Amino acid sequence: MFAKRTDWELTPNPLTRLREIKERRGDKIWDLTESNPTRCGFSFYNDKNLWTTLASPQNLRYEAHPQGLLKAREAVCVYYAERGITVLPEDVFLTSSTSEAYGFIFKLMTNPGDSILIRRPSYPLFDLLAQLHDSELVSEPRPDTKLAIFVNPNNPTGFYVSSQERDHAIKIMSGKGAVLSDEVFFDFPFKNELERQSFAAENKVLTFTLSGISKVLGLPQMKLAWIVVSGPRNEKKEAAKRLEIIADTFLSVNTPVQNALPAWLSMQSGMVKEMRERIHTNRSFLTESFKNSSAVEILNAEAGWYSVLKLDSGFSEENIATALMEKCNVYVHPGYFFDYNEGAHLVLSHILPPDEFREAVGRMVNYLDG
DSSP: OOOGGGOOOOSOOHHHHHHHHHHHTTOOOEETTOOOGGGTTOGGGGOTHHHHGGGOGGGGSOOOOTTOOHHHHHHHHHHHHTTTOOOOGGGEEEESOHHHHHHHHHHHHOOTTOEEEEOSSOOTHHHHHHHHTTOEEESSOOTTEEEEEEESSOTTTOOOOOHHHHHHHHHHHTTTOEEEEEOTTTTOBSSTTOOOOOSTTOOSSOEEEEEEHHHHSSOGGGOOEEEEEESSHHHHHHHHHHHHHHHHHHOOSOHHHHHHHHHHHHTHHHHHHHHHHHHHHHHHHHHHHTTTOSSEEEOOOSBSSEEEEEEOTTOOHHHHHHHHHHHHOEEOEEGGGGTOOSSOEEEEEOOSOHHHHHHHHHHHHHHHOO
């Protein structure tokens, strides 16, 4: 009855089932996988300008445009101009999420059976998106590779794309496909002076640069993201014409959020500042907590919302994650969730309120080094 592409294993894994049992009986869970900033007590959500912009009478007027409202696309252009990058409104396509943006680009660039190049470790969403578009993720380019994906900086490793990686992608994709750079975490470096480069100005190869307000503004519930198309003139022009038809088929971005985007992006620096301070505070505490540990190493990273812990080779990451949930009520992601295939790793988010984060990490330290 159902399509083969949806033939997934739907039974919850043991770690998820254990959490569900504890939550049903009312246990307090310290969730170190938290990726929803709206549950993390940031003060910028109290700014009334965030919601008064949604009360505009303009929201009752529907102006369908496949790329999104002009003023919203212009606001995206200002966002890049503040980072020294020139983007034109005609190069911007608004979507309801970066997941939808991926879907648009997969539809544009791949035929059933084509391969998509991605570096590992990576976020598990990509496997699902590839399955839904009858494509295959690969770690080495093949003749049928039409698209190379970078998360810049990577989730979960936290490293920006290096100049060598960029040059290699341009070399292998020029004339035969495109590069996709997902830059939702781009504004969250751990050090201000860190050298980083967006793909939004890339003109040597057809390029799609993605970002959105889920991370850039901490507003995942408002559902707005964007694609910036760049590259050689003819390829860029043809891609934009085809992408316009795809976008016109869905027309999914809602009007109130598009109207609010210019005002929201003008507030971005303060919102990001608060999130970055939280992330830095929590990562510093994590590093200090395990600095003398013989069982745990905090891996180096440059940016993002997460840290990766490498465990002593004698540990099983799945057993440790289960034990932390069972004995400490601390929920973490084992490394295999992010395609770590060698060694034992845990992946932690840094956006929890500091007091909750400290309690959770303290429980981990007591168990792992106890």
